[in-house]
Amino acid sequence: MPSLIVPEGYRPALSLYETQTAVGAVKRLFEDALSGALGLKRVSAPLFVDPKTGLNDDLSGVERPVEFGILETGGRAQIVHSLAKWKRMALSRYGFPPGEGLCADMNAIRRDDDMDNLHSIYVDQWDWEKVIARGERSIETLKSAAAAIAGAICGVGERLREMFPALAGGHSREIAFATSQELEDAYPGLEPSRREDEFLRERRTALVMQIGGALRSGQRHGARAPDYDDWALNGDILLWSDVLGRAVEVSSMGIRVDEKSLDEQLRLSGCDDRRGLEYHRMLLEGRLPLTMGGGIGQSRLCMLLLEKAHIGEVQVSIWDEATELGCAAAGIPLL
DSSP: OOOOOOOTTOOOSSOHHHHHHHHHHHHHHHHHHHHHHHTEEEOOOOSEEOGGGTOSOOTTSOOOOOEEEOTTTSOEEEEOSOOHHHHHHHHHHHTOOTTOEEEEEEEEEOTTSOOSSSOOSEEEEEEEEEEOOGGGOSHHHHHHHHHHHHHHHHHHHHHHHHHOTTOOOOOOSSOEEEEHHHHHHHSTTSOHHHHHHHHHHHHOEEEEEOOSSBOTTSOBSSOOOTTSEEEEEEEEEEEEETTTTEEEEEEEEEEEOOHHHHHHHHHHHTOGGGGGSHHHHHHHTTOSOOEEEEEEEHHHHHHHHTTOSOGGGTSOOOOOHHHHHHHHHHTOOOO
16 A cells, blocks of 8 residues: 655755756766776666566566567567666676676666655666676675765765755765674564664664575565575665655665575575576576676665655656645645
């Protein structure tokens, strides 16, 4: 059921005209900052893929992709959920060396996503991926990349405040680190999202690591597909939103599965049927490069940096009637 949070006394810091200008600035500035921080080259990205290749991102494994028939070929195609798997194939095909990677402007439809202040069925994100050496498959590598991304975000935020003095800012370049098990140990009586809120309340910027596997309680901090991130070497970057008074995930990232971790995670998830798909066969046979990567939500980041209460203030989508009426009554202008 859609839900709407209306912050008390909320008024947008920027007008609609200023917002459009600022969204364009974020998208230009951050892609350059991200590419410079991580050594990335921009590449073209697909809007849809052949479902038989296994390249679509299965997310938590229950979301239904948008699928359609192709008149000319008689085949079918799926709108991507993300480019998590496609990017790794592209790195192999394009011959990227270790230490270099790609960045793609990804647009997707996730028709089963929630509709609330942070979620929409339209998804736009910077999808990035880079080749690493086997010796770099470590928590230290993950933390270093997360810190570089946090620095890029804060750098863009500082530029925006120069352009739009009405913005208050306040995001921290200093990033805190915690595993999902450490959060469960620290806040055992809370749901995972509330644990993140408590951890971020004072720290403001954090990487919550090791998401996907079962915790000691038997529960999971969050669902992850078994065939892209290594659950022991992944994480979410979260920033504190003063407008909403909560932690907001801006990026899911991680070091990708190798032969061993893919084999184990397919077994644990009951997804052994995927072993016959082209992408999975190539991984299990060691024919794809070792990589790390992630997705950074464009609208989510714009919403945070421009101090908005609802993602519909920075992107055009379809909303339920209750959201439209609630936002109109609260003075939250949906695009």
